[in-house]
Amino acid sequence: MDLVLQLLFTGIGIGAVYALVALGFVLIFRATNVVNFAQGEFSMVAAYLMVVCAVDLELPYWLSFIIALAGMAVIGAIFNLGVYYPLRHRTYLPVIIATIGASILMANGVLALYGPQPQVLPGWFETPGIQLGPVYLDSQYLLIIVVTIALVIFNYWFFEHTMIGKKLQATSQDKEMASLLGISVSTMIMVTFIYSAVLGGLAGLLVAPILFVSIQMGSTIALKAFAATIIGGFGDVTGAIIGGLALGIIETFGAAYISVPYKDGFAFLVLVLFLVFRPQGIFGERVAEKA
Amino acid sequence: MTLTRRGFTAGLAAGLTAPYIIGSARAQGGGTIKIGMCAPITGPAAEAGKYATGGAKLAVEAINKAGGILGKQIELIIEDDQTTNPGIVLAFSKLAANPEIVGFLGSIRSTQVHAMAPDVMKLGKPVMFGGTDPNLTKLGNPWLFRFRPNDSYSGRVIAEYGVKNLDKKKWAVLHSTDAFGTAGGKALTEALGPLGATVALDQGYANQSQDFTPVVLAIKQSGADILGSYFTFENDLGIFARQLRQLGVNIPWVGSPSIVNVTALKLAGPALYGTYGVADYAEDSSEASKAFGKAYRDAYKVAPDNQSSWPYDAINVLATAIKNAGSTDPQKIREAILTVKKYPGAEGEYNFDKNGDGLHGYNIVKNEKGNIVFDKHIEFDN
Numbered sequence: 001m002d003l004v005l006q007l008l009f010t011g012i013g014i015g016a017v018y019a020l021v022a023l024g025f026v027l028i029f030r031a032t033n034v035v036n037f038a039q040g041e042f043s044m045v046a047a048y049l050m051v052v053c054a055v056d057l058e059l060p061y062w063l064s065f066i067i068a069l070a071g072m073a074v075i076g077a078i079f080n081l082g083v084y085y086p087l088r089h090r091t092y093l094p095v096i097i098a099t100i101g102a103s104i105l106m107a108n109g110v111l112a113l114y115g116p117q118p119q120v121l122p123g124w125f126e127t128p129g130i131q132l133g134p135v136y137l138d139s140q141y142l143l144i145i146v147v148t149i150a151l152v153i154f155n156y157w158f159f160e161h162t163m164i165g166k167k168l169q170a171t172s173q174d175k176e177m178a179s180l181l182g183i184s185v186s187t188m189i190m191v192t193f194i195y196s197a198v199l200g201g202l203a204g205l206l207v208a209p210i211l212f213v214s215i216q217m218g219s220t221i222a223l224k225a226f227a228a229t230i231i232g233g234f235g236d237v238t239g240a241i242i243g244g245l246a247l248g249i250i251e252t253f254g255a256a257y258i259s260v261p262y263k264d265g266f267a268f269l270v271l272v273l274f275l276v277f278r279p280q281g282i283f284g285e286r287v288a289e290k291a
Numbered sequence: 292m293t294l295t296r297r298g299f300t301a302g303l304a305a306g307l308t309a310p311y312i313i314g315s316a317r318a319q320g321g322g323t324i325k326i327g328m329c330a331p332i333t334g335p336a337a338e339a340g341k342y343a344t345g346g347a348k349l350a351v352e353a354i355n356k357a358g359g360i361l362g363k364q365i366e367l368i369i370e371d372d373q374t375t376n377p378g379i380v381l382a383f384s385k386l387a388a389n390p391e392i393v394g395f396l397g398s399i400r401s402t403q404v405h406a407m408a409p410d411v412m413k414l415g416k417p418v419m420f421g422g423t424d425p426n427l428t429k430l431g432n433p434w435l436f437r438f439r440p441n442d443s444y445s446g447r448v449i450a451e452y453g454v455k456n457l458d459k460k461k462w463a464v465l466h467s468t469d470a471f472g473t474a475g476g477k478a479l480t481e482a483l484g485p486l487g488a489t490v491a492l493d494q495g496y497a498n499q500s501q502d503f504t505p506v507v508l509a510i511k512q513s514g515a516d517i518l519g520s521y522f523t524f525e526n527d528l529g530i531f532a533r534q535l536r537q538l539g540v541n542i543p544w545v546g547s548p549s550i551v552n553v554t555a556l557k558l559a560g561p562a563l564y565g566t567y568g569v570a571d572y573a574e575d576s577s578e579a580s581k582a583f584g585k586a587y588r589d590a591y592k593v594a595p596d597n598q599s600s601w602p603y604d605a606i607n608v609l610a611t612a613i614k615n616a617g618s619t620d621p622q623k624i625r626e627a628i629l630t631v632k633k634y635p636g637a638e639g640e641y642n643f644d645k646n647g648d649g650l651h652g653y654n655i656v657k658n659e660k661g662n663i664v665f666d667k668h669i670e671f672d673n
Contacts, residue, residue, distance in 0.1 A: 003508055006538070010504040017501075116335040117554055118526045129537060136537050211501055212526045212558050220499050256505035261468045261495040263505070 002134035007252050013141030015248020016148040020203035021225035022232065022240035023151065024196040030172035030235050031192035032084060034095040038103035040222025042197045043204025046072050047213040048110050050205050051119045061124065068205055069198050076197025080190050088189075103219075111215050123209035144206045148241065151199075155237055168192060224251075224264075227271040233281025242282060246270075323366035324359070324619060326351075326609065327386035328396040328602070329407070334374025339399070339598045344369055345591050346599030347396060350606035353586070360614045365606075372398060376406035383407045387414045393619040394609045395419070396602055399439070401427060408432055416621045417612075417628060419605035421597075425474075428646040434621075436628055438601040438608070439571045439638060440650040442471070446478025448569050448653040448669045449519045449545045454486040456655075456667070457543050457567075459517035463492040463510045465531075466521040475521035475547055491515040498523055503531040507538045518544040525549060529558030536562045543567070551656055551663050553596065566658045567666070571638050572597040573654040575665035583637035597638070604636035608649070639668065 021039060028036045049071045053064030083098045129138040159165040170178040171188040179185045204218065211217055224247060232243025247267050254266035274281060328347055331340035347367055355364045368389070370382035379398055386392055387410065394417045397404050401422030408427070411418045411434050418434055420427070425441040453459050462483055466476030473495070480490055492513035496506055510518065518540075522528040528549055535544075544566040549555055551568035572595070574584040583603055587595035595603075611634065612627035613619060631649070634641040641649040652670030656663050 003512075006508065007504060010502055014502050111335070115338060117338065118529075118558060120558055120560075128533075136539075138537065210530070212529055214526055216499065220501065252502065252505060256508060260506055260509070261497050263500065264497055 003256070005135045007256050008249065009135055009137060009141070011249035011252035012245060013138065013144055013248070014252065015228075015245035016141075016144045017203060017207045017221060017244075018225045018228045018247050019148055019241045019244025020144075020151070020206070021200060021221050022228040022244045023155070023237065024200040024203070025225060025229045026232075026235060026237055026240045027192055027199070028196045029229075031168065031189050032088075032095070034084075034092045034099070035226070036196065037096065037099045037222070038079065038083075038106060039196065039200050039225070040218030040220075041103045041106040042072060042075070042200030042218070043207070043221060044213075044215065044218030045075060045106055045110060046201030046204040047121065047208040047217065048114055048119075049201075050208065051114075051121055051213050055119070055121065061122075065205060069201055072197045072201030073194045076194040077190060079197060080193035084189065084193065085186070088186075107215050107219070116215065118212045118214040121208040121213050138210070140206070140209050147202070147206060152238075152241055159237070164191065224267055227267055229281075230271055231274050231281055233283040236281070236283040239281055239283035322363055324361065324363045324613065325366045325368055325389065325392045326394050326396070326606065327383075327389070327392040328367055328369045329372040329379050329382040329386070329398060329403075330369055330396075330602075331374040331398075332369070332371035334372075334378070336374040336400070340374075342596060342598035343399065343602050346587065346595065346601070346603035347606050349583075349586055349590055349599075350603045350610075354606070354610050360610050361617070361619075365610065367606075368392065372403065374400075376403055379403045379407050380410060383410055387416075392416070393613065393621070394624060396605050397435075398422060399598060399601065404435070408435065411435060417609070417624050419602075419609060421601040421605075424470075428648050433625060433647075436605075436608075436643070436647040436649065438605045438636075438641075438649055439597065440653050441648060442475055443478055444651060444653055444671060445547055445569045446475055446480075447482040447671065448655065449479050449547070450482035450486055450488070451669055452567065452655045452667075453517050453519060453543070453545050454483070454488050457517060457545075459543060460488040461491050461514065461516045462488055463494065463513055463515035463518045463542075464490055464520075465492075465494045465496065465506065465510070465518060467498055467523040467527070468495040469498055469523055471523055472521045479519050479521070496527070498527060500527055501530070503527075503534045504538070506531065507534050507540060510535070510542075511538065511540055516542055518542055520544065520546040520550065522547065522549045522555075525552060525555040525558055528555050529562075532559040532562035532566075545569070545655075548597070551658065556658070556661060556663075560661070563658050564660055568656055568658070568663075569653040570597070570656045570663070571650070571653060572600040573656050573663070573665040576639065576654045576668055577635060579635035580637050580639075595637075600637040604638050604641070604649075607636065608634060608641060640670075 024039045046068050049068040050064050053059045053067050054061055083102045087095045087098055123140045124143055125139040127139055129136055159169055167183045168188050171185050175185050228243035228247045229240050232239025250270055251263050251266045255263040330343045331337055351365050351367045370385050372379035372382045397418050397420035399421035401424035404420045404422040404427050412432050419436050419438055421439045423439055423442045425443045428437055464476050464479055466472040492515055546568045548570055551570050574580050612624050616623040616627040629643050631641055631643050639650050643649050654668050655666045657666050
């Protein structure tokens with residue numbers, strides 16, 4: 001039982017990380033109908049910004065955190081203007097290829113600027129974790145879980161109860177109709193990219209103290225997050241969260257009880273099963289409507 | 292004196308030919324002995340490349356200061372291998388096109404040495420390298436010479452130290468599932484049997500795992516009293532080390548060289564305190580290692596590592612071989628390298644065997660609060 005609880009905690013913690021990145025995927029997909037393959041690199045770039053501020057320049061942790069997220073907002077805006085906007089009237093394919101190109105550019109740009117050595121980023125808390133009975137709770141994982149819950153609530157409020165959230169929803173559902181109603185579609189898409197980049201960055205900042213800061217940190221998480229979005233139902237915010245958590249738990253238990261080397265395999269096995277038997281995902285009616 | 296037409300012609304001819312005559316005289320008499328080196332100047336290992344070229348240059352400068360070899364100075368010609376296989380093949384072909392180069396330094400990466408091996412065979416000149424895949428000296432390629440102990444020794448050293456020095460018989464073996472980790476884990480498991488130790492857990496993991504909780508819990512449940520590991524990437528090692536300590540596992544741990552590398556120490560911090568590692572270069576392991584460490588620090592203001600020690604040894608052994616052979620003929624140099632015995636290098640004592648392996652043992656070092664301290668050297672006869 002102790003074992004199960006420990007595995008469950010870790011599974012939820014790592015699942016929450018996938019969920020955060022998956023959220024960024026979903027928001028951009030809903031707004032633009034394309035998958036942003038540079039979403040993982042947003043996490044990586046934010047983590048490096050944080051290392052520069054908090055470790056190299058020795059700024060206070062909270063200030064570095066804000067600077068890194070603000071930096072991601074700028075990068076999100078540049079990303080929209082440079083990658084999505086010029087191709088917005090084309091089919092989804094050139095845009096997807098452009099996002100892949102942008103991810104390669106970001107990874108190698110950081111490599112050129114910062115070098116290949118992984119970096120250490122201290123966590124938010126002095127105490128690494130607490131022992132709760134038989135279960136060890138890593139404080140950074142606890143933080144990640146709390147932030148994920150907070151974000152679910154925030155997203156609900158933002159999309160359902162604010163004007164800008166409703167405008168974003170309208171844009172994602174029908175761009176022509178939205179623009180007829182006087183909503184500036186390109187502004188809404190800009191907001192989406194900025195928000196997704198900040199979300200991706202937030203995931204990167206939260207996970208960096210656990211996984212260290214490296215060039216490939218983004219791509220490994222993004223691949224799982226992508227699987228999580230499909231399992232949850234592409235385009236569904238709740239689905240992304242549930243999909244991420246499910247994936248984290250499945251792979252942790254799969255590794256513990258079946259095979260460690262095939263840990264990544266379980267995640268993708270579940271993905272394949274979903275693609276075969278329920279391609280719209282757990283919550284995904286919307287995909288069929290958009291396809 | 293009037294300038295006659297004949298005199299003018301003779302003077303012109305002498306003037307035109309003089310540089311060639313003088314040049315060819317220099318090539319036969321003075322001049323330099325050229326050594327080519329492929330090193331990662333760009334690409335992911337560019338940082339390591341600085342250490343490699345630094346070590347080689349240090350050896351060249353010392354030899355030249357002492358008068359060179361065969362009355363000539365050594366000249367080092369470096370080409371960028373871009374840290375890739377195509378890169379090193381290109382770099383080597385550039386160097387090989389220069390007929391004056393008598394010997395070469397290859398790579399510390401086994402895969403790159405595999406990539407350049409066919410061209411080395413075609414050229415037929417000696418190439419020193421640092422890759423540790425045991426197969427590299429079994430390719431039937433007589434021109435490859437290894438300046439680090441190969442991986443078949445690391446498994447035996449980990450097993451021997453754990454069983455004989457730490458007196459632990461119930462092992463958990465943890466290794467990456469890539470080529471390096473699988474071979475290492477197998478070597479360690481095979482070495483444990485004859486020593487009377489048992490393997491309670493033989494656990495592979497995939498590179499770039501984000502979480503090691505299941506692995507740590509498996510180690511805990513296996514009841515192993517010692518851990519032996521082969522980690523390929525430092526970030527995996529760092530995540531695992533932290534989770535191992537967090538979940539309260541404090542059994543002795545002897546790891547492959549990555550456990551004592553600078554990046555791993557930085558990432559894992561206190562989680563690696565008290566662990567043991569095998570290391571081919573350990574500064575306090577011998578007088579020659581200490582001397583190299585001091586010379587390197589004086590020259591570059593940083594501590595050297597195995598990236599710089601093997602090229603240093605390679606240049607020195609190659610120079611010694613050329614001196615002993617009294618010639619730059621490739622076949623004679625080859626024979627002279629193979630007769631090198633008891634040569635005190637920075638990495639250890641070189642005794643070349645017929646395959647071209649120079650070293651046959653490893654150092655065991657201990658992490659004492661982040662400082663890597665030499666513990667003992669374990670050498671094998673075969």
